[in-house]
């Protein structure tokens with residue numbers, strides 16, 4: 001079993017990664033809890049809920065709630081429903097919440113844990129490639145119509161239990177989505193990882209490749225969140241591609257693009273802006289070609305740039321209503337830069353012309 005340690009301001013935790021580890025949850029928990037509340041979505045429930053329930057004996061109190069799959073579920077309504085469920089199941093402060101699913105389940109279940117009775121323990125059981133990122137670091141949130149993850153908290157889990165066997169059932173689109181965040185981690189920290197990914201065909205991905213990429217990605221993520229848990233400095237680097245990415249997700253309607261697809265377009269934009277503002281050349285074409293060869297959607301319907309800009313300003317990195325973008329000086333060298341409105345409008349307009357179809 002692979003074990004990665006993460007220190008936080010409140011407690012340390014481990015990320016356990018292994019095939020079929022979903023059958024050994026209770027051995028990895030820090031203590032016995034008064035009750036267990038599994039939160040999952042309808043797709044994951046059909047595949048893996050029974051396997052998780054098998055971990056518990058008859059005399060343990062275990063409840064579960066199944067939420068609809070997809071980004072639209074990361075809403076205040078679902079959040080409220082989950083709190084109601086937790087209350088009606090009789091959860092108390094010694095209960096454990098188990099987030100079984102992708103980033104949507106992880107983010108909303110984590111936010112329920114952060115706020116139920118002012119905070120109860122929870123663990124992450126990621127089941128998507130993308131959730132190698134979302135399950136680590138304790139950012140938990142729900143969306144607002146006006147922007148992504150605008151209601152949330154920093155609330156680290158007590159453990160991350162990552163069963164890589166569950167990734168075999170992912171749709172190709174979700175594999176792509178997860179690889180966008182791996183590409184992001186490579187761009188911000190590790191040039192050889194970046195070239196390794198550029199040489200990877202997602203259609204021909206082997207299990208060994210996947211596991212090695214996940215280990216590299218999680219090591220980068222863990223190192224950054226340990227150094228800057230609450231995003232006052234270098235954690236912003238993990239937001240590469242997200243300023244435009246999140247704006248696209250909200251403006252197009254949650255779930256139209258997957259998070260990773262939106263971040264992929266956002267990373268291309270961040271590279272273009274970096275090239276212009278720093279007068280340098282970056283591997284834009286290499287990234288674009290890799291995304292195209294792996295069938296990422298790289299065209300967009302016509303969007304109102306003013307509305308998109310407004311959404312970019314609702315990003316949590318904005319200060320005094322000015323957009324801040326995470327930019328690339330060279331692979332592994334990242335800078336958070338305030339981009340003046342006029343420059344941004346011009347750069348966005350040019351960029352969108354390359355991508356927009358009628």
Ligand SMILES: NC(=O)c1ccc[n+]([C@@H]2O[C@H](COP(=O)([O-])OP(=O)(O)OC[C@H]3O[C@@H](n4cnc5c(N)ncnc54)[C@H](O)[C@@H]3O)[C@@H](O)[C@H]2O)c1
Pocket residue numbers: 041042043044047069070071074101102103104105107127128129130131133134135136137138139140148149166167168169170171174177178181258259260
């Ligand atoms: N907290 C963070 O640090 C952080 C980091 C990155 C992304 N996120 C958030 O994560 C979310 C995206 O996460 P995601 O891409 O995992 O999306 P998701 O949770 O919606 O999962 C994608 C789809 O795959 C299905 N699925 C999940 N596991 C499966 C499996 N093993 N087999 C088959 N189908 C499976 C789900 O039902 C869903 O339909 C976004 O809301 C994003 O904002 C958060």
Ligand SMILES: O=C(O)C(=O)C[C@@H](O)[C@H](O)[C@H](O)COP(=O)(O)O
Pocket residue numbers: 133137139148149181231235236238239242316
């Ligand atoms: O962990 C982080 O920090 C990240 O930025 C990881 C991102 O991949 C993730 O999408 C995160 O939720 C975005 O954070 P936000 O603060 O912009 O909502």
Ligand SMILES: [Zn+2]
Pocket residue numbers: 133181242259263
């Ligand atoms: Zn992300």
